[in-house]
Amino acid sequence: MVIEYVGQSIRQVRCKYQTMSPYLFRVDQDTIIDATKCGNLARFINHSCNPNCYAKVITVEAKKKIVIYSRQQIGINEEITYDYKFPIEDEKIPCLCGAENCRGTLN
Numbered sequence: 078m079v080i081e082y083v084g085q086s087i088r089q090v091r092c093k094y095q096t097m098s099p100y101l102f103r104v105d106q107d108t109i110i111d112a113t114k115c116g117n118l119a120r121f122i123n124h125s126c127n128p129n130c131y132a133k134v135i136t137v138e139a140k141k142k143i144v145i146y147s148r149q150q151i152g153i154n155e156e157i158t159y160d161y162k163f164p165i166e167d168e169k170i171p172c173l174c175g176a177e178n179c180r181g182t183l184n
């Protein structure tokens with residue numbers, strides 16, 4: 078375990094949540110963790126198509142939490158990254174991760 082993605086849990090009711098903040102993490106169909114106001118260092122972790130970590134939703138005392146785990150040994154000063162796995166949408170967000178197997182877009 079590297080770090081928990083901490084933030085406010087937001088129930089998504091009917092309308093689509095405004096994706097104005099870059100610090101939103103979707104837990105499931107109707108819950109989002111918003112790290113805009115009360116996040117920790119995890120919100121600064123960048124996306125990579127060839128990441129050294131992955132995000133996993135775990136349940137602790139009936140509450141869903143997002144935890145970043147490492148996939149491999151991570152060296153000193155090596156950047157920590159994970160795959161954001163954004164849903165596929167028409168409007169593409171270009172990916173600049175620089176990995177050899179880069180998909181070209183985040184979504």
Ligand SMILES: [Zn+2]
Nearest residue numbers: 126172174179
């Ligand atoms: Zn990429």
